[in-house]
Amino acid sequence: MSKTIIxxxxxxxxxxxxxxxxxxxxxxxxxxxxxxxxxxxxFNMMMIVDTGGSSKPYAEMVTELEDLGDEIDxxxxxxxxxxxxxxxxx
Amino acid sequence: xxxxxxxxxTNKMIEQEKLDVRTITLGISxxxxxxxxxxxxxxxxxxxxxxxxxxxxxTGREIELExxxxxxxxxxSVTPIALVGGRACRSPEDFVxxxxxxxxxARDTGVNFLGGYSAIVSKGMTPADxxxxxxxPAALSSTERVCSSVNIGSxxxxxxxxxxxxxxxxxxxxxxATKDNNSLGCAKLVVLxxxxxxxxxxxxxxxxxxxxxxxxxxxxxxxxxIKHALEGVRGKNFEVLCETVKRTAFKVTRAGQLxxxxxxxxxxxxxxxxxxxxxxxxxVGDSVAEILEEMGLESVGAPGTTAAxxxxxxxxxxxxxxxxxxxxxxxxxxxxxxEDQGMxxxxxxxxxxxxxxxxxxxxxxxxxxxxxxPGDTPASTISGIIADEAAxxxxxxxxxxxxxxxxxxxxxxxxVEFGGLLGHAPVQQVNRFGCGDFIxxxxxxxxxxxxxxx
Numbered sequence: 001m002s003k004t005i006i007x008x009x010x011x012x013x014x015x016x017x018x019x020x021x022x023x024x025x026x027x028x029x030x031x032x033x034x035x036x037x038x039x040x041x042x043f044n045m046m047m048i049v050d051t052g053g054s055s056k057p058y059a060e061m062v063t064e065l066e067d068l069g070d071e072i073d074x075x076x077x078x079x080x081x082x083x084x085x086x087x088x089x090x
Numbered sequence: 091x092x093x094x095x096x097x098x099x100t101n102k103m104i105e106q107e108k109l110d111v112r113t114i115t116l117g118i119s120x121x122x123x124x125x126x127x128x129x130x131x132x133x134x135x136x137x138x139x140x141x142x143x144x145x146x147x148x149t150g151r152e153i154e155l156e157x158x159x160x161x162x163x164x165x166x167s168v169t170p171i172a173l174v175g176g177r178a179c180r181s182p183e184d185f186v187x188x189x190x191x192x193x194x195x196a197r198d199t200g201v202n203f204l205g206g207y208s209a210i211v212s213k214g215m216t217p218a219d220x221x222x223x224x225x226x227p228a229a230l231s232s233t234e235r236v237c238s239s240v241n242i243g244s245x246x247x248x249x250x251x252x253x254x255x256x257x258x259x260x261x262x263x264x265x266x267a268t269k270d271n272n273s274l275g276c277a278k279l280v281v282l283x284x285x286x287x288x289x290x291x292x293x294x295x296x297x298x299x300x301x302x303x304x305x306x307x308x309x310x311x312x313x314x315x316i317k318h319a320l321e322g323v324r325g326k327n328f329e330v331l332c333e334t335v336k337r338t339a340f341k342v343t344r345a346g347q348l349x350x351x352x353x354x355x356x357x358x359x360x361x362x363x364x365x366x367x368x369x370x371x372x373x374v375g376d377s378v379a380e381i382l383e384e385m386g387l388e389s390v391g392a393p394g395t396t397a398a399x400x401x402x403x404x405x406x407x408x409x410x411x412x413x414x415x416x417x418x419x420x421x422x423x424x425x426x427x428x429e430d431q432g433m434x435x436x437x438x439x440x441x442x443x444x445x446x447x448x449x450x451x452x453x454x455x456x457x458x459x460x461x462x463x464p465g466d467t468p469a470s471t472i473s474g475i476i477a478d479e480a481a482x483x484x485x486x487x488x489x490x491x492x493x494x495x496x497x498x499x500x501x502x503x504x505x506v507e508f509g510g511l512l513g514h515a516p517v518q519q520v521n522r523f524g525c526g527d528f529i530x531x532x533x534x535x536x537x538x539x540x541x542x543x544x
Contacts, residue, residue, distance in 0.1 A: 005097055035094050046094040059155050077101065079158035084092040084100050086348045087341045 003032070003081040004049050006065065010074025012043040019072055020047070020065075027061065028053045043074065048081070100341075104159055107314035108376045109342060111349045112369045113163040114150050115290035117297035117305045117362065118142050120169040120206075124177055131178040132191040139166060139195035139204075142304050142359075147200035149356045153349055161349060162311075162371075162511075166196060167295035168206035176218035182225035189229035189236050196235040203278075205295030207238040210285070213247040213534070223253070226260050230275035231267035237278045237293035241285040243480040245487045248537040249283065254480065255529050257281045258473030262496060265465065269498035272506045276495040277428075277460065281476050283483035283490045288363050289419040294456075294491055305362035306354045307419060310346030310410075311369045312338075314376045316402075320384045331385065332405045339366070339409030347414045365419030366410035367455050368402075370430035372513035378402075378423050379432025390432055391442030399423060400453035420489055422455020428508055428515035429460055437516045444475075444518055452482050457491040462506045462515040465498040472496065474525035477535075485538055 008020060017034075024031060029049050036045040051058065062078045069076030103109035123134035143166055150164040168174075171188055179185045189207055196204035207229060209219040226238050240257055243249035261276055268275030280294045287298020290307035297305070319338040323330050346364045354361035370378045379390040382398045403422045411417050425447065427433045436442035444461065451457040457479045463472075476492045483490030497506050500517050507514045 005092065007097055007101060033091070037094065044094070044098070046097050048091065059152065062155050062158075077158050080156050081092060082348055083157040083159060083345060084097050086344045087100055088092065088096040 004051050005079050005081050005084060006047040006049055007077045008043065008045040008069070008074050010043055010069070012038055012041055013072070016043060016072060016074060017045065019068065020076065023065065023068055024049060027056050101158070103312070103315045103341075107312070107318045108371075108373065109312045109315050109345065110160040110162050111308060111346055112311040113165050113290050113309040114146070114161055114349065114353050115165045115167050115295055115307045115309065116143050116146050116357075116359065117167045117288065117301055117307060118169075119297055119301060119303045120171075120174045121299070124174055126177045128178040128184055128187060131175060132187060135174070135188065136191050136195050139168070139192070140198055143199040143201065145357060149353060152356070153352050157348070159345055159349065163202055165201050165290070165292060165295065166199065166204045167290070167297045168192070168204065169297050169299065170206060170208040170210055172209035172216070172219045172222040173299070175222065176216065179218065179221060182221050182228065185222045185225035186228045186232060189225070189233050192236050193233035201235070203235050203237050203292045205237040205239065205292050206297055207236050208240060208296045210241045211250050211253045212241050212244040212283075213250060215250070215253060223256060223260060226279060227263040227267040227275065230264055230278050237295065239280045239282055239285065239294045239296060241282045242476065243283040243484050243535075245284060245484050245541045246537055249477065249480045249484055249535040251477065251529070251535055252532055254473050254477050255532070257476055258469040258471070258529065261472050261494060262469045265496045265498050272508060273465070273495050273497045274508060277493065277508055277512050280491050280493040283480035284488060286419055286489060290365050291367060291369065291420060293493060301362070302360055304359045306350060306357065306359050307362040307365065308346050308350035308353070309365040309367060309369060309419065310342055312342035313368045313370050313378050313381055315342055316368065317375070317377070317381045317384050320381060328401070332401060335402060335405035336409035339406040340413045343410040343413035361416070363416045363418030364410070364414040366406055366414070366417055366421040367419065368406055368423045370424060370426065371511055372429055372431055374431055377430045377432035378425055379430050379436055383432065389439060389441035390436045391446050395446065396449050396453055399425070399450050403454055420455040424456060424459065425450055425454050426460035427518075428462065428513040429511060430513070434513070434515065437518060444520060448478060448482075451479060451490055452486060456489060457483070459491065459493045460495070460512065460515060461493070462495045462497050462500070462517045463520045464501045464517055465496050466501075467496045467520050468524070468526070470524065470526040470529045471520060473529045475520075477529070481535075
């Protein structure tokens with residue numbers, strides 16, 4: 001099963017990673033890698049996760065993470081990894 | 091493992107540079123729907139389309155959501171209806187009934203357009219072909235989602251000038267039949283030369299007889315992405331310019347290839363081709379004209395435009411071909427006027443004429459596309475323009491097309507609103523000198539010498 005990339009972009013604030021990780025833990029999504037940068041006060045995080053253990057339908061997870069992003073005022077995207085590997089790797 | 095930079099680059103393309111997959115088009119063969127009874131034919135057609143395309147729209151949405159890339163259109167193309175309806179339809183009115191069935195099937199499957207209300211008459215017309223062609227004005231004015239195309243010539247056969255003459259009249263009649271709606275029917279009617287069997291883009295899409303029972307074709311897009319990439323190489327030489335277009339086209343096409351394979355797998359329908367065409371939309375930043383201007387033209391239409399378009403088209407193909415296992419359809423840059431804000435602006439500032447557009451069609455993927463012309467343009471003049479475009483296609487062994495909209499009641503200086511992806515267009519000047527005697531000769535223009543390769 002292919003991996004999923006979760007990106008979080010927005011104004012830096014306390015607890016962003018905690019909130020996202022809590023959601024993922026509750027839905028049995030395993031986080032395999034996290035990288036993040038803060039550029040001029042803007043928070044930019046990428047997580048590589050494995051959704052194989054989760055019973056949540058993919059589309060639902062995409063929408064719920066988007067809603068969570070709205071709640072904490074950041075943009076959260078959840079996309080299958082293939083879109084990036086296909087585009088950037090031969 | 092992908093890096094944060096790569097992820098951000100892709101998402102920036104999608105969010106800010108309007109990268110999308112323009113269409114997933116499901117081609118469906120209707121040859122097995124033929125019947126001598128019109129009701130049975132309509133029933134067969136409706137049943138087959140709604141059965142094969144049942145999950146098309148929902149699958150498209152699923153892919154869109156999971157990969158985070160918009161898939162703007164989900165569409166259907168079918169076998170040219172002149173072939174399918176030949177046995178049951180004895181008059182143009184009978185063909186209109188089939189058009190209505192197609193419209194109903196398109197609506198019930200949730201697609202926004204269905205192409206294939208078509209006839210292939212590059213050498214001659216059967217009675218069924220002629221009846222279908224004569225039914226086009228009524229068919230397009232009584233349906234919403236049906237698109238029609240007629241192939242009137244090819245490099246192998248020459249140009250069927252009887253069909254060219256007839257199509258000039260049909261374009262005018264279609265404009266009249268839909269005059270209450272800015273002659274919108276003509277936006278759904280395209281006259282082609284060298285039409286491909288696997289084109290996923292409307293209005294010229296049909297499912298050719300060389301195709302399998304059902305097939306998934308995908309049209310990519312991304313003028314905004316190319317434009318943005320070129321902003322980074324301002325003032326650099328042509329080698330750098332071409333290389334940048336090629337690399338960017340590769341990335342854009344890979345996204346299309348992924349979507350095509352996913353759609354094919356999930357629907358259980360074989361993957362056909364990816365069409366590499368750069369397709370603009372009327373929104374700002376999604377324009378082919380802007381790419382040409384970014385290359386260094388003050389306005390599209392200025393001297394240098396044809397060369398700029400030629401290199402763009404060629405580099406898009408070179409980048410795209412390596413990114414996809416099967417490339418087909420039209421694959422090049424589209425230069426519709428009403429669907430590209432940069433083109434509209436160029437016409438409005440007097441930089442882009444119909445004649446320059448014709449020159450551009452020698453090196454782009456299609457032809458004179460979505461151009462509004464005065465409502466009183468004679469049918470013979472429209473036929474003359476069709477003949478010119480067909481000649482360019484025939485001689486250069488490429489697809490060319492004409493989608494002109496003679497807007498009834500409007501003249502040069504007026505603007506017409508078509509709405510949505512079809513955009514809006516200033517009515518453009520057409521050469522006022524006649525070509526009636528030329529068009530009225532009738533018969534065929536023979537195939538060019540270089541078509542005899544056997």
